[in-house]
Amino acid sequence: MTANTPPKALAFDVFGTVVDWRTSIAALVGQVLSAVGRPDIDAFAFTDDWRMRYLIGMRDFGQTGRGFVKLDILHREMLDALLVDMQLDLAEADRHTLVMGWHRLEPWPDSVEGLNRLKRRFPLVTCSNGHIALLVNMARHAGLPWDAILGAEVAQAYKPAPAAYQRTAQALDIAPGELCLVAAHHGDLFAARAAGLQTAFIHRPLEYGGAPAPDLQFQQPWDYEAGSLTELAERMGC
Amino acid sequence: MTANTPPKALAFDVFGTVVDWRTSIAALVGQVLSAVGRPDIDAFAFTDDWRMRYLIGMRDFGQTGRGFVKLDILHREMLDALLVDMQLDLAEADRHTLVMGWHRLEPWPDSVEGLNRLKRRFPLVTCSNGHIALLVNMARHAGLPWDAILGAEVAQAYKPAPAAYQRTAQALDIAPGELCLVAAHHGDLFAARAAGLQTAFIHRPLEYGGAPAPDLQFQQPWDYEAGSLTELAERMGC
Missing domain, CATH: 1.10.150.240 (Putative phosphatase; domain 2)
Known part of the structure; x- marks a missing residue:
């Protein structure tokens, strides 16, 4: 874990990170x-x-x-x-x-509690390749308390293009380094770090039913690492 | 009040309609x-x-x-x-x-309760000329439970341009006629109706401290009219 100035907002990958x-x-x-x-x-x-x-x-x-x-x-x-x-x-x-x-995907068991705790301290936004309507429906179905739906549709660019991350920070009127991407995918975090963001890795060993993730070649030490969103909340003092 | 198919989502003007x-x-x-x-x-x-x-x-x-x-x-x-x-x-x-x-504007006394009631049935989004960062900060300050922050910045067009309304519906993947603009301003509703949206007028007689609104020339019968957001929730069966 790198010593960092705490981020001003958290941007979440959704598929696999927040929902199963x-x-x-x-x-x-x-x-x-x-x-x-x-x-x-x-x-x-x-x-x-x-x-x-x-x-x-x-x-x-x-x-x-x-x-x-x-x-x-x-x-x-x-x-x-x-x-x-x-x-x-x-x-x-x-x-x-x-x-x-x-x-209408179901959240991981820790997601709703973890997000609600993190939301006390940080604005929470999506940074997903999903479109706005899908993410709104999912949030209403699963009880995900986003402050804003950002990501590919607002940025008009898909991850892992740098613009998808940088325009998400821009929409929040903060610098890329003040935004932390939270994701269960090393490839996503690798691209976010290259775009200047802070990074938080969430272990989701069951995302592929226990099979290895397809992006292990991008693995490296991330700024934060946690086994769940509640554990991330703990680490971030929420 | 016009007979309408109920809208699929509600888009809110914010300054004056939701906050004072x-x-x-x-x-x-x-x-x-x-x-x-x-x-x-x-x-x-x-x-x-x-x-x-x-x-x-x-x-x-x-x-x-x-x-x-x-x-x-x-x-x-x-x-x-x-x-x-x-x-x-x-x-x-x-x-x-x-x-x-x-x-950091304060909501009208009925806003938070009214929005929470309306949210049970409808996705609630902003359709404001305010930018995303401002509206996120305001929502966190005032407790406004938006499902998504839409409007001028996402549409890249300011109200009253038709694109500001139509792209808000498009982001929700619904037709303009399936979206209802909720606003305290006749001029805003006039433009929304011309863009194909349903319309709900909220009386906010104190917006200008009791002075007449500057857009009375656009006044006409709207699809819904209510004295508060809780009254609108009542009218919409929430």
Whole structure:
């Protein structure tokens, strides 16, 4: 842990850091697959494949020349491609149900308490590639007390582009070094640090169901490290 | 009151509708003027003059060719011009104190309860010309439970330009007609209706200390009308 001036605000990665996308989406995938008579397909493998396409898509987004797109659209494109590869046809309504499932993810058990404690001292904002409508729906569903929904849509840039982090600080009228990104992903924190932000790593060993994270090559000592958001609150004196 | 499909979300004007800028700023102006030995200057007249410059500035902003600017900067420019006209010199620190006073305005007595009731049923967002940092600070100071901070900075357009309203709906992924602007100002509601939004008028007869509002020429029957945000919650079944 580096000695730092305390940040003036905290910006959160959301998928995986605050909410457990894998359990929530796999449950929904399982329901849909059962309803269409395909309970033999592994819902977790389906979910992991869908998510991996997203991670690759975001990593390479800067090369596509596309501007900001609401995440629902990207999720839908990646789902359609996954279904083609699986040679599985799903009805329009089922595809819509699956895409909208990302609006109703469940928080990790410590998230709501941890955020409420951190909020006493710090403004809490999102710094996610999710779009505003999705993050508003998720916050209302899961009880996440954000002070503002910032990130890709407001910045008009996706993480890990530096602008996604720097424009989030700019929207709060603070310097990048006064903002701390809280994330369970080394790759995200690596990019945030390169953009000038402080960094807080949250261990989420179950994000991939216990499998190793895909971004371990970016691991390094972060400014803060904690096993949960309540532990981060403790470390930050909240 | 017009028969309407209920809105899917509520967007709030903030200054005057949710918070009582006049009482809060006049108190601060009074403190600063006393401290510099000018308690003879009428703090309410000072405040009203400052605010009127803002209203005129916003009305005419589209003609200036300037892009979005954080409201602190506009407040400072208007304060500096007011002080020149008054032939009153204030130190840099005092000017800064006055500008930052707009981050710490007090809510009207019904605002916090009304918003919390409305929030049970509707996502609540700001649709203000204030910038994000100001509105985050104000919400934390006054306890305003916004689901998202939208409006001029996210839309990169000031009210009453149609884009300020339409991009707020777009950020929520709903049609303009599914969003209801809640405001104490007929001019704001007139522009919102022209942009396709539903409209809710809140009577705030003390916004100008009992003096008539400057936008009475835009008065017309609105979709909802109420004497407070708790009354609006009642009318909307919250």
